[in-house]
Amino acid sequence: MLYRFVDGEPEVLLVHPGGPFWKRRDEGAWSIPKGEVEPGETREDVARREFAEELGQPAPEVELTPLGSVRQAGGKVVHAWAARGDLDVSGVNSATFAVEWPPKSGRMQDFPEVDRAVWFGLTEARRKILPAQSVFLDRLITLHRHE
Numbered sequence: 001m002l003y004r005f006v007d008g009e010p011e012v013l014l015v016h017p018g019g020p021f022w023k024r025r026d027e028g029a030w031s032i033p034k035g036e037v038e039p040g041e042t043r044e045d046v047a048r049r050e051f052a053e054e055l056g057q058p059a060p061e062v063e064l065t066p067l068g069s070v071r072q073a074g075g076k077v078v079h080a081w082a083a084r085g086d087l088d089v090s091g092v093n094s095a096t097f098a099v100e101w102p103p104k105s106g107r108m109q110d111f112p113e114v115d116r117a118v119w120f121g122l123t124e125a126r127r128k129i130l131p132a133q134s135v136f137l138d139r140l141i142t143l144h145r146h147e
Helices: 043-055 122-128 131-145
Strands: 002-006 009-017 065-071 077-084 096-100 108-112 114-121
Touching (some): 009 122, 009 131, 043 077, 043 114, 077 131, 108 114
Parallel strands (some): 002 077
8 A cells, every 4th residue: 555645634546446347436446556465476566566567656665564355245354554655647557357348248358457546645545545455544544653
């Protein structure tokens, strides 16, 4: 979870999933960049790789602070880290995935994994993020209370 401070207030970078299934969903649909662990990778390696794949820019070369893990509604376990940094969201260029679209048409279409990335203040981020991932916002706040 990339974060920064603007006028002393924290902002977090969230991504909106691309593709036709998410096109009209907004609140409760945003996420942190995430992905599957491949053989030989550490979870931190995955966090950095997925950041680069989903945003088209490398993750900042800063220390990652563990935020723990959560189980999402579909059963997927997401492990997260906090990293302080900045990113120009106008340069987002996500990797793509192929899906049959429209359904049962026999036509495969490519869609971006992420169709946009936005910096949100914590109140708005809480409305936008997938419900299970909101705990990462709480953990980020707790982390900064101890600094």
